[in-house]
Amino acid sequence: MQCPLCNWQNPASYTHCFSCQAPLAVAGGQAAASAPDKPPQTQTNLQLEDVFPGTMARLGATLIDGVTMVAIPMALVLAWVFARPAFDSAPATTYPVALALGILGLFIPALMDALGQGSAGKRLLGQRVVTRSGERPGLVRSVLRHFLKYSLTLGLTLAVPFLLHRLLTALFGERGLHSSMTGTFVVSRRASDTAIQKAVALVRGPGWVLKGLVMLAGTAAFSFATMVAVVLWNQGDEPANPRRETVRQLDGAARTVLRLVENHYQSTGAFPTSAATVGLGRPGQLPAGFQAMAIDPANGVVRLTIADSTGDMALAGKHLVYTPVLRTRKQQTDIHKWQCGSDDIARSDRSFSCRHEATGIAR
Structure with a gap:
């Protein structure tokens, strides 16, 4: 017997629907003598609340x-x-x-x-x-x-x-x-x-059209993510280069110098005029691997000269150049990041984070 409310197919002997508990017509066309204690819709709502968490x-x-x-x-x-x-x-x-x-x-x-x-x-x-x-x-x-x-x-x-x-x-x-x-x-x-x-x-549940659209969108997103991952993986899959690893280490050591320049700019609003201004004027005060530092007070470009103590004589006397990128927020300008590059070290010998063009070089 089909329920008139929810269309659930019930055995002929049932007086109430198995699904929504609504009364079913009995033999002879008369309604069941007793009505449910609560309206069917109220019972359905309570049933859903009891089963599905909030x-x-x-x-x-x-x-x-x-x-x-x-x-x-x-x-x-x-x-x-x-x-x-x-x-x-x-x-x-x-x-x-x-x-x-x-x-x-x-x-x-x-x-x-x-x-x-x-x-x-x-x-x-x-x-x-x-x-x-x-x-x-x-x-x-x-x-x-x-x-x-x-x-x-x-x-x-x-x-x-x-x-x-x-x-x-x-x-x-x-x-x-x-x-x-x-x-x-x-x-x-x-x-x-x-x-x-x-x-x-x-x-x-959702119809087949909606399911198809979601699957199509998911496939497109997954394909895009896969292509991005493949490109990034291929970029990192370069042959071993000890010189590039040395440059990467020097780049990390140079961050101490750059933080001093950032602190000076934040406190004064201007770039330091020389290495001595940030306390690096005397020999031995620069980070290991560098022997000299120059800075352009007009644009803040920092030029670090590599020492011969790195173990790679081909890098001795060459330079890492850092160009500041400024950012203004809430009427205050600060150094957002540094672009690392070089004018005398081959691009293939530099790490990925140090391949910007060295412009406005301080000498």
């Missing part, structure tokens, strides 16, 4: 899972870094294994949802993830849900906090994109299987 409860579980996703990968990576020497593992394997452990740690909540009783946040707040049949989601479904939640749903919501949240809520309801797309539900652990099946039967 927004704040689900947000609390997400925050706890977020802490877990930070702590566990860090612990796994540190454990591998410290344990690697004991296994006589080659240093070249440190980064791939550490990356694999980090990725595994990020998906720990998904594994707990699929294989256990729920992630840490959901267990602490009395929640779990189920499918429409009331069962735990499989491993693939759980991992996909986790990926969509922390990449698309959370990432897009943080990017445009108000408008995008309203849009996602309008399209997918309070379940969110990640649950709607994977056919899963966050339910209370106290709810019975029967109550869960009744409640999820009342929730409609």
Whole structure:
């Protein structure tokens, strides 16, 4: 017998609908003698409230899972870094294994949802993830849900906090994109299987058109991210160059000098006139690896001369040049960053952060 309110198919012997508890017509066309204690709509609302946790409860579980996703990968990576020497593992394997452990740690909540009783946040707040049949989601479904939640749903919501949240809520309801797309539900652990099946039967999922658009957008975003990662990886995949490593170390040592110049500019509003102005006028006061410093008081360009104590005689007497980039905020101008370059060191021998054109050089 079909329910006139929710269209649920019930056995002929039922006097009330299994889904919404509305009275059903009895044989002979007469209505059931007794009416329900509460209106069907009120009972449906109470049923949903008993099964599905509120927004704040689900947000609390997400925050706890977020802490877990930070702590566990860090612990796994540190454990591998410290344990690697004991296994006589080659240093070249440190980064791939550490990356694999980090990725595994990020998906720990998904594994707990699929294989256990729920992630840490959901267990602490009395929640779990189920499918429409009331069962735990499989491993693939759980991992996909986790990926969509922390990449698309959370990432897009943080990017445009108000408008995008309203849009996602309008399209997918309070379940969110990640649950709607994977056919899963966050339910209370106290709810019975029967109550869960009744409640999820009342929730409609997204149509195929909406699912197709989301999959298309996700594929485009993933392809773009992959291309960016490949480009960045290929840029870093250069042959070993000891001279470039020396320049990188010198660049790090020069930051002490640049901080002194920044402090002088912040306190006086002008660039120092010489190295002595910032307390670096006497021999031995410059950072290791440098033998002289010049600064242009007009534009703040700092020119550091490399000493012959670096171990690479080809760099002795050559220069690193730093050009300040100014920024004005709240009517106050300060040094935002430094552009590192050189006019006499080959570009291929400089680190990636030190490949700006050296203009306005102080001599």
